[in-house]
Amino acid sequence: MRWYFLTLFAIAAMVVGLAGFRGTRSPNRPLEFLNDMDNQAKIKPQTSSEFFVDGMGARKPVDGTIPMGYTLPEIPAQSGGYQEFGFGQGKDYFNTGRFGDYWGDGFPAEVTVDEGLVRRGKERFDIYCAICHGEAGDGKGVTSNFGVNNIANLHLPQFADPSNAQYRTNGSIFNTITHGQGLMGAYGTNVVVHDRWAIIAYVRALQKEAVTDAGAPAPANN
Numbered sequence: 001m002r003w004y005f006l007t008l009f010a011i012a013a014m015v016v017g018l019a020g021f022r023g024t025r026s027p028n029r030p031l032e033f034l035n036d037m038d039n040q041a042k043i044k045p046q047t048s049s050e051f052f053v054d055g056m057g058a059r060k061p062v063d064g065t066i067p068m069g070y071t072l073p074e075i076p077a078q079s080g081g082y083q084e085f086g087f088g089q090g091k092d093y094f095n096t097g098r099f100g101d102y103w104g105d106g107f108p109a110e111v112t113v114d115e116g117l118v119r120r121g122k123e124r125f126d127i128y129c130a131i132c133h134g135e136a137g138d139g140k141g142v143t144s145n146f147g148v149n150n151i152a153n154l155h156l157p158q159f160a161d162p163s164n165a166q167y168r169t170n171g172s173i174f175n176t177i178t179h180g181q182g183l184m185g186a187y188g189t190n191v192v193v194h195d196r197w198a199i200i201a202y203v204r205a206l207q208k209e210a211v212t213d214a215g216a217p218a219p220a221n222n
């Protein structure tokens with residue numbers, strides 16, 4: 001029996017000696033009973049290698065390889081070439097929504113209002129605006145469930161009824177899309193000028209549809 005306890009004690013001492021107490025840290029390298037792939041055959045950067053005929057460890061790119069990510073585009077989007085991409089810099093109605101100090105209404109000569117424009121507008125509206133204003137434009141988009149308050153219901157009279165004293169003309173909406181307002185961010189760097197007009201055409205179509213479908217403007221939600 002004595003030997004039994006002594007052997008047990010010796011084994012326990014050995015295990016603790018080798019493995020250490022649970023949770024203790026050691027600056028030494030861990031004991032590797034099985035090789036954990038820490039040490040592998042490899043070539044370090046800038047070293048030579050017998051393996052290749054030319055004796056270099058690093059390989060050159062294959063002939064004809066075109067480097068990517070080293071040159072800037074010829075017309076950086078944010079500088080002089082800005083308007084080449086359709087984001088607009090002019091001072092005319094098409095580019096600003098204004099005639100001098102006043103918001104214009106209607107569509108500028110550069111824009112042809114047809115079915116294609118409205119379709120394009122729907123596509124862009126669903127991408128950029130519906131998340132907040134809702135697909136119907138009633139201000140009940142997904143974000144309204146997550147604390148974005150006072151999202152404009154575009155069917156309210158000040159947006160949809162030209163006889164309303166507060167009526168937002170096309171030019172005013174153009175300006176809102178370009179520069180944002182309140183909690184709404186600016187979309188002037190995301191949506192090109194022509195697409196902003198397409199979105200406005202679609203918003204007008206949504207407003208008309210809401211009136212004819214229900215017989216009255218959609219109910220206010222804010």
Ligand code: HEC
Binds near residue numbers: 128133183
């Ligand atoms: C991040 C959410 C969000 C997105 C996306 C968004 N809006 Fe808005 N929008 C708002 C909020 C909030 C208001 C109310 C702003 C205020 O008056 O404080 C608003 C207001 C407006 C108004 C009324 C501005 C006025 O004259 O009072 C218009 C028009 C409008 N948005 C159009 C759009 C269009 C078109 C798009 C897509 C290009 C868009 N919004 C994208 C949140 C958003």
